[in-house]
Amino acid sequence: AQTVTQSQPEMSVQEAETVTLSCTYDTSESDYYLFWYKQPPSRQMILVIRQEAYKQQNATENRFSVNFQKAAKSFSLKISDSQLGDAAMYFCAYRTFLSGNTPLVFGKGTRLSVIA
Amino acid sequence: GAVVSQHPSWVICKSGTSVKIECRSLDFQATTMFWYRQFPKQSLMLMATSNEGSKATYEQGVEKDKFLINHASLTLSTLTVTSAHPEDSSFYICSARTGDPGNTIYFGEGSWLTVV
Numbered sequence: 001a002q003t004v005t006q007s008q009p010e011m012s013v014q015e016a017e018t019v020t021l022s023c024t025y026d027t028s029e030s031d032y033y034l035f036w037y038k039q040p041p042s043r044q045m046i047l048v049i050r051q052e053a054y055k056q057q058n059a060t061e062n063r064f065s066v067n068f069q070k071a072a073k074s075f076s077l078k079i080s081d082s083q084l085g086d087a088a089m090y091f092c093a094y095r096t097f098l099s100g101n102t103p104l105v106f107g108k109g110t111r112l113s114v115i116a
Numbered sequence: 117g118a119v120v121s122q123h124p125s126w127v128i129c130k131s132g133t134s135v136k137i138e139c140r141s142l143d144f145q146a147t148t149m150f151w152y153r154q155f156p157k158q159s160l161m162l163m164a165t166s167n168e169g170s171k172a173t174y175e176q177g178v179e180k181d182k183f184l185i186n187h188a189s190l191t192l193s194t195l196t197v198t199s200a201h202p203e204d205s206s207f208y209i210c211s212a213r214t215g216d217p218g219n220t221i222y223f224g225e226g227s228w229l230t231v232v
Contacts, residue, residue, distance in 0.1 A: 033219075043154075043207060045223035091159060095221070101167065103150045104211075104221055106159045 002027045002094050006107035013082045014115050020067075021077045021110045023092030031097035034068065034075045035104065040088040048090070051075065053097070079112075087114045118144050120212050122224030129200055129231055137195045137227045139210030145190035146212035150221070151183075154207045163208075166193045200231040 003026045013019035025034070036048040051059045051068050058066050063083075067076045079086055089111050093104040119142040129135045139149055147168050152160040164174045164185050172185035182204075184196040193212075197204055209226040213219050 035221075037223075043209070043226045045160075045209065045211070045226075047220065047222065050220065095219070101148050101165060101213075103162050103165060108159045 002029075002032075002096070002105050004092050004094050004105050004107035006090075006092055006110050008110045009108070010111045010113070012113040012115055013079070013086075015082055015084060017082055018078060018080045019082055019112065021079075021090050021092075021112065023075045023077070023107055025073050025075065025092070025094050027073070027094065029096060029098070033095045033097060034066075035093040035095070036064070036066070036075075036077045037091045037093060037106075038086075038088045039091065039109075040085075045091075049077065082114050084114050084116060087112055118142075118212075118214050118220070118222045120146075120210065120222045120224040122210055122227055124227060125225060126228045127230070129229070131201055131231055132199055134196055134198045135200060135229060137197075137208055137210075137229075139193045139195070139212065139224050141191045141212045144212075144214050146193075146214070147190060148213045149187060149193040150211045150213075151185060151193070151195050152209045152211070154209060154226075160209065163195075197229065200229070202231045205229055205231045 005024045032053045034051045038046045049061045063080045089109045091109045092107040096102045121140045123138045149166040151163045163178045164172045166172045166187040168187045187193040211223045
């Protein structure tokens with residue numbers, strides 16, 4: 001079974017600075033999807049960024065980018081120019097490529113605080 | 117992104133009664149929906165996978181008779197907590213799989229259940 005590990009329960013960053021959230025995973029599959037979801041205090045789960053394992057190029061979405069290291073099974077999220085609205089829980093998630101009926105496997109999350 | 121609506125956002129019920137939570141995909145057909153439970157300061161715990169027109173697949177340890185899941189149409193899945201008890205109080209959140217090539221999963225807003 002796949003597992004996702006987020007080793008940083010809490011992180012903090014100064015406004016306008018850059019922060020990197022770590023995520024590692026374990027799988028025997030070669031094709032899969034990786035995601036970062038943001039959960040603000042409202043509890044709404046918001047998709048931040050997605051990476052297909054077969055793509056070598058790291059995904060980027062505006063201020064959010066990932067460092068995908070497939071061999072190391074590492075998938076870190078970098079937030080540039082941090083804003084107060086970035087404060088939230090961030091969950092790394094894995095999903096198999098093979099079947100559409102499989103759910104996301106989540107890490108335990110990292111709580112990010114942004115300091116003004 | 118795709119929109120998943122969950123209702124109600126907040127519900128308070130008396131111990132021993134049943135309560136229904138709805139999850140709707142508003143702008144796409146969702147053949148598969150997932151139900152999660154989230155305890156305070158924890159990650160999302162998968163309860164069951166709901167497939168349209170068939171019985172839900174429950175995770176180990178989740179009581180099928182207590183948490184009834186129905187997925188009668190391609191846009192609606194319901195979770196009914198039967199004979200609710202205070203320990204069932206929690207945040208419940210649904211998600212739905214889109215039909216895009218990446219099978220992206222989007223989440224509803226979640227429902228807070230308080231059993232008194």
